Amino acid sequence: MENRETLSALTRVAVVLAGALQGVICYVITWYIEYAKLPSDTLWLMCVVPATVVMTTTLSLAMTSFRKPFLWLSLGMIGAAVAGMGGWLKWSVAGLESWNLRDEMLVFGFHLLLMTLFVLPWLQRRLDPVPTTSFYSDFYQRNWHNALTLLIIFVSNGLFWLVLFLWAELFELIGIGFFDRLFFHSDGFISVAIGVVSASAAVLTRMQVRLIHALQNLLTLIATGLLPLMAALALLFIGALPFVGFESISARISAAGLLTTLALLLLFLVTIVWHPQRQTLPYYAPLRGMIRLAVAIVPAYPVLAGWALWLRISQYGWSPERLYGVLITIVALVWAIGFCASALIQRREPQKIHAYVIPATGLLSLIFLALVHTPVLDPWRISVASHMARYQDGRITADQVSLYMLSNAGRKGREAMLTLQNDPQFISNPKRQREINGLLSRNAGGAGKMTAAMLEKQVQLAPGMAHPDKTLWQAMLSNQYRFESCDSAQSNCLLMPLDLNSDGKPEAVLFQFTDRTIVAYTQTNTGWRIAGDAWKMPEALTRGELDRALRQRKVKSVVKPWADIEIFGERVDMSYDSYNNAQWR
Structure with missing residues (x-):
């Protein structure tokens, strides 16, 4: 990990300047889009802005020296990958309304944040001048440090804007509105300020490693107290399930989400408490046995979640939410099987298996997140294809075709609606014909088509x-x-x-x-x-x-x-x- 000696003054200044440059670039692009009256799905907004933010974020958290060609090569590759995913997003969301496009951009931004967190530990270790610890221990610590850095960046921005809000309101009391206009109605100031504050917070966390470790230890203690409670919950639920029957799971729409959340939370707490420096769990023997038993049976939860998801998919077909649920369940299952093996096979040295399972789970998550923004696992492509296949096979009737889903599925949804527009069976109903004609003419509900x-x-x-x-x-x-x-x-x-x-x-x-x-x-x-x-x-x-x-x-x-x-x-x-x-x- 970095310390006070390995992050030079020049590097610290460069990180802050990179944050300011990010703000300037984002502001100039948004200003140009408004000035030129470009559409909301322009390449500038969907490719250049995300690539800029991800590259500057990676630079702020990974750079230790300017004289490392691998850093600049990595930044170029990351920027190209993000721009490529943004280009695919632009192609796939063609035809969406601006509010739906905004939702897609928020999801894309959240996925980019997760991908950045998954990539950073590998890149940081590669750029470390002299790694002094084992791979797993270093990987574990860097993940902790990056997550806490992100937390501190959010807190710092919140406090910064709270101070500026107080500043503006106080001067509003005496009739001076300049600061309110500057702080909250000036896009340039807002964009640059967010970049500078975020970069400064990143520098602070990289310099104050001991304070970050103290915060990590505090959160580890909290997790140590919660882990027995989660283990007891997991055992009690799996013990009660045979008596109430599996039908209760299939009847609940949110069953898969609840089961996967329980498994992921238990695995997350076990990972925190059973860290690389700890060979045994810090509990008395009965509690250790209970937690080991919970870890041994935890694969049952992703399996049950997968079964519940498969029932929904067989009944209603694929949707973006169900695709995300399947991918998350697969990640949870891989993680759970690895920890189960460590509890049953390597009882004395479970860290040997953990050292492979946790990095592999992170890589699998990164691969899934990247593929979701490519034609391979595009959620809307899969959902539309599934829905249309069910209609063509006769599993759903024309009245059960979801025009709402198709109208919000971008390019693939529009192509499906064009197919339905020429389908004699579908347009035999005047209401359906009006609706699809209206949606294809970007007039929701067919308004204006009825006379x-x-x-x-x-x-x-x-x-x-x-x-x-x-x-x-x-x-x-x-x-x-x-x-x-x-x-x-x-x-x-x-x-x-x-x-x-x-x-x-x-x-x-x-x-x-x-x-x-x-x-x-x-x-x-x-x-x-x-x-x-x-x-x-x-x-x-x-x-x-x-x-x-x-x-x-x-x-x-x-x-x-x-x-x-x-x-x-x-x-x-x-x-x-x-x-x-x-x-x-």
Whole structure:
């Protein structure tokens, strides 16, 4: 590990300047994107900015000297790899809305952070002038140091901006708004300040190694106290499972996530407590035995999680979340099997196996994270292919095709929707045809594709009702999301006249059986408008029952028993429903 003598003053200054340069580059790129009115998925934002941030972060945490060609070669390779993954992301998210693109960029940034943490220990050891410890011990310590450095960077930024917030607010009290504009409304200052503060915090942690070790020891003590509790939980759960049955696991949607989290947390605590300098666990014999037993059975949890995931995949197909779940479960299984072997085979010298398992798990995680941002394990490519295969095989119907998922799946989702647009079976339903045409024209929900004439064809009229004028259908289009599911073939929308305000003029009341809603329109001097609605029909009411009620004249308006209040001619609307329907009344 670095110490005060191995990080020269010139290196420290260079790290801080690199942080400032990162801020300047990010600011200039974002300014240019706005100035040139470039799209939000431009290569500048998706390739250059991530590559710059990752390269400067790696430089800040790994550089010990300028005179090491391997450092610059590594930075170039890392920058090229990140830019390549960003280029694939740009290609795959083509067609997404800006808010969905923002979510994808956040996920990409989080994955880059994890990949940087996995790469750094290998690079740092390669750049270390004279490694003085064994590989596993050095690998372990560097992972600790990098994780705590990241924590201190976040804390430092939080405290820095808290001070600036106090600074700006105090001067706002006396009418000086300059500092508020400078600190929080100047993109250049914000970008450079974050880079400088982060780089300074990185230098601080690399210089104050003893303080970092003290923080590491404190967290290790906390983990030492939590490990027996986690081991007891793991044993109790696996012991209770045969009595309650495995069906309870398959019934829970979050079962795989809970089981994998338990396994990863137990393995994480064991790794912290059973560090390379410790040959035996620091507990009394009964607790040591309990923890060893928990480590021996921990592979059962990833196996159960994988089984639960496979049930979901066989039922509903692949999705990005399920793909991530499978990859995490594989990593947990490799980690768990390695530790299980150390507890059963190398009982006296478990560190011999740990020295291979932990680095291998880190490398496997790094490989998975990288492949997720390539065509090999692209989550949206796999999800869309799975969904379309299920539709083409007949495992799901046209109504079960998730246009929402496809519309948020980028390029591959759009290609799938183009296929559906030309599929006679899929577009045989007018509602589905409107939806997919609207989504392909970047008009969510098909809004603007439905016309008054189309809506009139999809809504059935009650027997004896005269055809309403076109102004009613035009008024209904302003809330057409309520009527998107209307389909004359399914007879799920019925329009009938009913006088609801005793003025002698019937309102137009539409019963929508798919969403189980009722909407009433009234005609005024300015045209038709919504007069009221109900979001819940009687549970037993079907279209057939409503037709029977109409024939028997059992559909009628009912005057509400509670009245409003009038004071000097001014009416006060009173709301009674929530009190009359309250369970405790």
